[in-house]
Amino acid sequence: MTVSEGSLIHPVILCGxxxxxxxxxxxxxxPKQFIPxxxxxxSSFQATALRLTDAxxxxxxxxxxxxxxxxxxxxxxxxxxxxxxxxxxxxxxDSAAAVAVAALNAARRDPEALVLILAADHVxxxxxxxxxxxxxxxxxxxxxxxxTLGITPTAPATAYGYIQxxxxxxxxxGASGAHAIARFLEKPDAPRAEGLIAEGALWNSGYFLFRADxxxxxxxxxxxxxxxxxEQALAQASRDLDFVRLDPAAFAQxxxxxxxxxxxxxxxxxxxxxxxxxxxxxxxxGALWEVSDRDGAGNALRGRAAVRDTRxxxxxxxxxxxxxxxxxxxxxxxxxxxxxxxxxxEAGSEVKALVEDLRARGEPEADAHRLMYRxxxxxxxxxxxxxxxxxxxxxxxxxxxxxxxxxxxxxHWVVVRGTAEVTVxxxxxxxxxxxxxxxxxxxxxxxxxxxxxxxxxxxxxxxxYTGEDDIxxxxxxxxxDNA
Amino acid sequence: MTVSEGSLIHPVILCGxxxxxxxxxxxxxxPKQFIPxxxxxxSSFQATALRLTDAxxxxxxxxxxxxxxxxxxxxxxxxxxxxxxxxxxxxxxDSAAAVAVAALNAARRDPEALVLILAADHVxxxxxxxxxxxxxxxxxxxxxxxxTLGITPTAPATAYGYIQxxxxxxxxxGASGAHAIARFLEKPDAPRAEGLIAEGALWNSGYFLFRADxxxxxxxxxxxxxxxxxEQALAQASRDLDFVRLDPAAFAQxxxxxxxxxxxxxxxxxxxxxxxxxxxxxxxxGALWEVSDRDGAGNALRGRAAVRDTRxxxxxxxxxxxxxxxxxxxxxxxxxxxxxxxxxxEAGSEVKALVEDLRARGEPEADAHRLMYRxxxxxxxxxxxxxxxxxxxxxxxxxxxxxxxxxxxxxHWVVVRGTAEVTVxxxxxxxxxxxxxxxxxxxxxxxxxxxxxxxxxxxxxxxxYTGEDDIxxxxxxxxxDNA
Numbered sequence: 001m002t003v004s005e006g007s008l009i010h011p012v013i014l015c016g017x018x019x020x021x022x023x024x025x026x027x028x029x030x031p032k033q034f035i036p037x038x039x040x041x042x043s044s045f046q047a048t049a050l051r052l053t054d055a056x057x058x059x060x061x062x063x064x065x066x067x068x069x070x071x072x073x074x075x076x077x078x079x080x081x082x083x084x085x086x087x088x089x090x091x092x093x094d095s096a097a098a099v100a101v102a103a104l105n106a107a108r109r110d111p112e113a114l115v116l117i118l119a120a121d122h123v124x125x126x127x128x129x130x131x132x133x134x135x136x137x138x139x140x141x142x143x144x145x146x147x148t149l150g151i152t153p154t155a156p157a158t159a160y161g162y163i164q165x166x167x168x169x170x171x172x173x174g175a176s177g178a179h180a181i182a183r184f185l186e187k188p189d190a191p192r193a194e195g196l197i198a199e200g201a202l203w204n205s206g207y208f209l210f211r212a213d214x215x216x217x218x219x220x221x222x223x224x225x226x227x228x229x230x231e232q233a234l235a236q237a238s239r240d241l242d243f244v245r246l247d248p249a250a251f252a253q254x255x256x257x258x259x260x261x262x263x264x265x266x267x268x269x270x271x272x273x274x275x276x277x278x279x280x281x282x283x284x285x286g287a288l289w290e291v292s293d294r295d296g297a298g299n300a301l302r303g304r305a306a307v308r309d310t311r312x313x314x315x316x317x318x319x320x321x322x323x324x325x326x327x328x329x330x331x332x333x334x335x336x337x338x339x340x341x342x343x344x345x346e347a348g349s350e351v352k353a354l355v356e357d358l359r360a361r362g363e364p365e366a367d368a369h370r371l372m373y374r375x376x377x378x379x380x381x382x383x384x385x386x387x388x389x390x391x392x393x394x395x396x397x398x399x400x401x402x403x404x405x406x407x408x409x410x411x412h413w414v415v416v417r418g419t420a421e422v423t424v425x426x427x428x429x430x431x432x433x434x435x436x437x438x439x440x441x442x443x444x445x446x447x448x449x450x451x452x453x454x455x456x457x458x459x460x461x462x463x464x465y466t467g468e469d470d471i472x473x474x475x476x477x478x479x480x481d482n483a
Numbered sequence: 484m485t486v487s488e489g490s491l492i493h494p495v496i497l498c499g500x501x502x503x504x505x506x507x508x509x510x511x512x513x514p515k516q517f518i519p520x521x522x523x524x525x526s527s528f529q530a531t532a533l534r535l536t537d538a539x540x541x542x543x544x545x546x547x548x549x550x551x552x553x554x555x556x557x558x559x560x561x562x563x564x565x566x567x568x569x570x571x572x573x574x575x576x577d578s579a580a581a582v583a584v585a586a587l588n589a590a591r592r593d594p595e596a597l598v599l600i601l602a603a604d605h606v607x608x609x610x611x612x613x614x615x616x617x618x619x620x621x622x623x624x625x626x627x628x629x630x631t632l633g634i635t636p637t638a639p640a641t642a643y644g645y646i647q648x649x650x651x652x653x654x655x656x657g658a659s660g661a662h663a664i665a666r667f668l669e670k671p672d673a674p675r676a677e678g679l680i681a682e683g684a685l686w687n688s689g690y691f692l693f694r695a696d697x698x699x700x701x702x703x704x705x706x707x708x709x710x711x712x713x714e715q716a717l718a719q720a721s722r723d724l725d726f727v728r729l730d731p732a733a734f735a736q737x738x739x740x741x742x743x744x745x746x747x748x749x750x751x752x753x754x755x756x757x758x759x760x761x762x763x764x765x766x767x768x769g770a771l772w773e774v775s776d777r778d779g780a781g782n783a784l785r786g787r788a789a790v791r792d793t794r795x796x797x798x799x800x801x802x803x804x805x806x807x808x809x810x811x812x813x814x815x816x817x818x819x820x821x822x823x824x825x826x827x828x829e830a831g832s833e834v835k836a837l838v839e840d841l842r843a844r845g846e847p848e849a850d851a852h853r854l855m856y857r858x859x860x861x862x863x864x865x866x867x868x869x870x871x872x873x874x875x876x877x878x879x880x881x882x883x884x885x886x887x888x889x890x891x892x893x894x895h896w897v898v899v900r901g902t903a904e905v906t907v908x909x910x911x912x913x914x915x916x917x918x919x920x921x922x923x924x925x926x927x928x929x930x931x932x933x934x935x936x937x938x939x940x941x942x943x944x945x946x947x948y949t950g951e952d953d954i955x956x957x958x959x960x961x962x963x964d965n966a
Binding site for chain 1: 507789791792800803804805806807808809810811814816818820821822823824825826827829830833834836837840841844846848865866868869870871873875893895897899900916917919921939941943945946
């Protein structure tokens with residue numbers, strides 16, 4: 001096989017999930033695919049992108065993500081040195097619409113482009129095996145099959161759907177290991193899962209590999225409304241900095257349906273490749289414990305943790321809080337700077353229900369993290385009182401906050417690292433480490449980092465109201481409006 | 484009985500415990516008797532002091548506490564409006580030495596003064612019953628008995644010692660309910676505890692009521708070294724602000740022994756009054772759950788807490804961290820701003836062992852709280868980085884920090900509430916709310932609150948080293964030396 005654009009696989013990472021089953025580490029404002037969970041130094045999204053860097057196999061990847069996650073996606077890609085196209089969904093419309101966009105986008109370059117759909121939140125334990133599987137599935141996909149990868153089960157999991165294989169596909173596809181799909185099966189109960197495994201059923205991984213034109217044909221046949229909406233949304237998309245922003249009105253017309261229901265369970269062109277690499281969708285804290293390194297007592301300890309008389313437990317401490325467990329087995333303890341979860345390894349969906357409870361109670365920690373990412377860097381509240389709030393603000397080199405003013409607060413900035421360029425009512429000043437500047441209430445100001453290292457400053461806000469919505473944006477280099 | 488100084492009971496609160504079984508809320512730097520645990524708005528020490536305010540029964544109380552706790556004791560007494568004598572132990576020498584000091588101190592005013600010894604960390608559910616018990620026990624104490632209160636057990640507790648009663652005492656003492664003590668019994672196992680209760684044994688409360696001269700006689704007979712050390716320590720005591728500081732060298736000579744072993748189990752003059760009021764020594768988190776208000780599911784939730792599918796559990800969240808439990812029963816979850824404990828209701832002494840583990844690992848959270856109390860107010864770290872640290876500092880009206888300087892850091896102070904009087908190299912400035920001041924490295928400075936409301940400020944330290952030991956104290960109104 002020669003290495004040409006036509007023979008490459010075009011990966012598309014679906015990166016739109018919210019992952020509330022992994023609350024409080026994962027939240028709407030910063031969901032699980034962006035958090036180092038299974039690995040200490042990179043998120044599952046970053047690991048997914050790094051799994052696709054063999055340029056003899058994969059073309060430049062595309063990312064389909066939520067509008068709100070765009071700067072996080074860009075930042076995390078930059079951290080691992082991966083270049084990608086980033087397509088923004090104005091709202092969540094489930095996977096069929098995203099797959100349609102992916103197929104249409106790839107077909108622009110080559111109608112027969114091979115497209116690999118991946119989730120951003122899966123753990124794969126063996127990259128060479130994964131790449132080999134993609135190459136093997138590509139053989140059948142080139143023949144016109146919509147291929148999925150079927151993971152050989154290692155336990156009678158009840159959290160996954162299953163696939164029953166049919167006969168081997170004919171010709172080269174069959175020779176490479178691909179089978180027809182006999183049946184898709186919903187998540188089973190435990191005894192049924194045992195039976196399915198005995199019958200040779202596979203876990204439904206949610207990876208798909210297909211020719212763009214084949215998927216578009218099948219969408220036209222089985223989900224024309226999804227395809228129409230995706231076509232319009234892409235045709236009317238706008239470019240915004242480095243992002244392709246799908247047209248909101250057009251995309252909103254896409255029915256909310258998964259690609260499994262919309263196409264895979266209806267098409268006659270589906271196939272499955274049985275694969276064996278270690279894999280998890282880390283759907284729950286218990287699932288993370290399963291894939292984590294564990295000590296002799298079966299404990300997986302991450303961050304500042306100490307246990308005593310405790311077995312088979314997961315302690316995940318992501319702030320600098322010292323997290324301890326004494327005399328309990330099979331528990332999960334997750335500590336963040338503003339919220340703590342204590343549960344059992346089995347209580348997966350209950351955590352999601354808890355987050356809904358918290359939302360109903362109006363608890364901000366249900367959805368928002370204390371550390372908030374912005375295109376220019378990040379900020380986090382470190383203290384709050386009746387008439388004041390203190391934040392630590394980090395600005396990336398060349399980062400620029402919006403030109404803004406506040407109605408209800410004055411601000412004191414103390415630079416603790418790097419150099420700040422501060423504009424106050426038109427006058428520009430450089431503020432260096434161990435210097436401070438005062439921003440009177442109502443002044444029009446902007447903060448930027450003109451330097452080569454990150455700028456860190458402590459902001460002390462003083463006023464009758466310090467809420468995040470008291471920002472009047474006058475101008476913003478990142479195209480953000482006042483909301 | 485006429486109300487005269489001679490007929491009053493002189494309460495002495497022993498306030499020297501460290502309470503590591505209730506870590507992380509209770510720590511060496513701020514132990515359990517000072518924390519609101521059983522009651523939301525006052526500590527057990529404050530509740531104990533308030534139990535003694537009937538001036539027809541009790542004289543002005545004395546507090547015997549650790550050197551390090553002196554400002555906390557003073558502050559907490561002031562909060563509840565109780566005046567007391569405060570005696571400082573230079574180090575812990577167990578209860579016999581403290582009781583000897585208490586008896587000697589009372590005997591200075593009246594050799595036959597009635598002394599009531601109380602622990603600062605007990606919960607008593609019925610103050611009138613407690614006062615009535617003290618008055619009843621006083622009858623026998625006046626007759627020369629060393630009385631203890633024996634709590635009628637409500638459960639076969641294994642965490643308490645037991646007392647077997649002998650015959651009623653003769654005369655007025657017996658008429659008031661006092662009995663001789665047949666035997667003191669160590670903490671039993673559960674079946675033995677059942678048996679003891681069936682035999683009518685009582686819990687050993689650790690309250691003692693005696694005439695000073697009687698206790699001194701018995702100490703002289705059974706523990707002369709303790710008495711000698713206490714006499715010397717008190718004779719050579721120094722006055723320090725409002726505190727009586729026992730002489731360290733003399734006090735160090737006192738053998739470490741409890742009053743139970745030193746006197747109570749040896750004297751022939753002991754007696755016990757059986758009493759019935761609700762009582763606990765809150766020795767463990769499980770014991771706190773026992774005495775706490777609980778909801779329909781048996782959960783005691785304190786602070787920001789949410790539970791789902793959880794029963795008979797204690798959640799104690801003392802910071803602003805949202806603490807959640809899903810799908811577990813009979814657990815204890817304690818959240819503080821810098822440490823979290825998850826355990827079972829039964830794991831009492833294991834928590835103490837955990838704290839020893841943490842100490843051995845050098846974890847600062849083993850002993851120190853983030854919020855540190857000082858005679859002038861308090862401070863807590865709210866952020867820390869490679870070359871900076873941020874603190875919130877609260878100064879009481881009229882509070883004055885020491886005149887000091889630092890070798891390795893400059894400081895920026897932003898006043899967020901009240902007014903600061905700042906001295907920098909001899910010059911005095913007033914800094915008001917929403918104003919800031921800069922303290923260059925090496926300058927000699929002092930912070931004071933000249934106002935009528937608490938002063939709050941945010942301190943941003945910048946420098947190569949921001950440790951607490953980089954303070955050179957030049958002068959201090961509270962008599963603290965540089966260490």
